[in-house]
Amino acid sequence: MDSGIIVYLPVSIISLISLAFLILWHLRIATSWQWSAGFALTATGFGFSAFPIAPAFDAFVSGFIFIGAAYFYSSAVLLHFDAPMRRWERRLFAFTYVPFNGYTVFISANLNDQLLVTDVAFAILLGSALLMAIPRASRPADKIMIVAGWIVTIDTLVRTTFFYFFTESSDQLADFVNSDYNLVVHITTITICMLFPFSALGAMASAAIDKHRDAAGRDALTGLLNRRGLNEVVEMLTKNNALNGSILICDIDHFKQINDKYGHAVGDKVIVVLAKELQNATGSHGYAARLGGEEFVAYFPGTSQEDATRLAQLLRVAFSGRAWRLDGVLSEVTASFGVSAIRDGEITLHPAIDRADKALYSAKASGRNKVVVSPAEDFWYFAAGNRFEQSSVSLGAKGKFLRSH
Structure with a gap:
């Protein structure tokens, strides 16, 4: 391929990529505008090879531009993985590069030194972000993007090491445009390094799909799972292992009265408080x-019924003991709880949920603000304060609990 054509390809290709990321960011598909900024700066940096102005000016400005691109790439990677941004540390490193760049261009006027300083700084900025992202990469697309980022980083270090230590390249700034280094960096950019932007697009598409799927499985008000989300979790857990543990069901006592008396905004606040307690x-x-409505369920894998009951008691006490006046509620707010263990051989949560739901109904029928436990078909344990009372119960024809001592 004619090297003259190669010089113009990175500018045009990367400019289009930058525009694509900008459009995707406006459509809220791209995770951040930093992707577009990084590729825009990269295209601008390559523009000094396609349209040179003056050797010293081109070297100094393009070096600074490429470090700016590395800063935005690292920001985009960290944002995608929700990793610590370390903005001040990265900014300090980027600004520290400037005097070194100025020295190699305007004082020593050594092309090879300037390329070495720029490439190493670029690799450190991008590589440090990739290192912080590695533990957070769970999706296959995320792992591919990290690999692609490392390809860019390693390509940068290998290229600058090879030309600095193992070749007799000219050290004159004016010779950069026609140098073998410039030709190689253009070739690797439009070949192997193209994996980086496309893998980033794939990672963002994968994240968007997961976000949509997660939103479909979560309750908008509380952020907890909804029925669909819980069913998906159970399906995932039962692929390799049998279900075990305990189920807790609860709802807010006299919730309709809270809504009627204080309004739905306060009612939503009460729901959110109980949701947070359950999440914790x-x-x-x-x-x-x-x-x-005001009904919740919690699944505790591998947790005994006794431990789940203790958790329910702690939740009950914490919820009823909250300073509700601060939330605009002047009356008492309590919740009732039903607990059941998952029995051997049960492959879904539904039987345990049904038992816990019956226990919850019993807690409501016996005065509310209680924890009722269902360890066996014909026994229910009532917990109020620190006391547990045992009663046998049977279910009447209309679904009501009939107590016998």
Whole structure:
């Protein structure tokens, strides 16, 4: 391929890529505008090879532009993976590069030194962001993007090392445009380095799909799972292992009265408070979902019924003991809880949810603000304060609990 044509290709190709990322950012598909900024600066930097002005000016400005591109690439990577931005550290490093760049261009006037300083600084900025992103890469598309980023980083370091230490390249700034280094950087940019922008697009598309799927499985008000989300979690868990653990169901006592008396905005606030308490209780080892209205369910894998009951008691006390006046609620706000263990051989949560739901109904029927546990078909344990009372119950024809001592 004619080297004259190659010189113009990166400018045009990368400019189009920058425009594409800008459009995708406006459409809220791209994760950040930094992708577009990084590729725009890269295209501008290559423009000094296609349209040179003056050797010293071209070297100094293009070097600064490429470091700016590396800064935006690293910002885009960190934002995509929700990693610590370390803005001041990266900015300090980028500004530290400027005097070194100025020295190699205007004082020593050594092309090879200027290329070495620029390439190493570029690789450090991008490589440090990739290192911070590695532990956060879970999707295959994310891992491919990190690999592509490392290809760019390694290509930069290998190229500058080879030309600086193992060739007899001219050190004159005016010789850069027609140098072998310039030809190689153009070739690698329009070949192997093109994997970086396209892998970034793939990673963002994958993240957008996951975000849409996650939104479909979550309750908009509380951020907890909804019925669909909980079912998907259970399907995932049962692929390789049998279900085990305990189920907790709860809802807010006299919630309609809260809505009628204080309004739906306050009612939503009460729902969010209980949702947060459940989320804190489940943490990273359980799953909480809003079934609808003021009713919630929590699944604790590998947790005994006794431990789940203790958690329910803590939740009940914390919820009822909250300073509700600060939220505009002047009356007492409590919740009732039903707990059931998942029994051997059960391959879905539905039987345990049904038992916990019956226990919840019993808590409501016996005065509310209680935890009721269902360890066996014909026994229910009532927890109020720190006392547990055992009663046998049977289900009446109309679905009501009939107690017998």
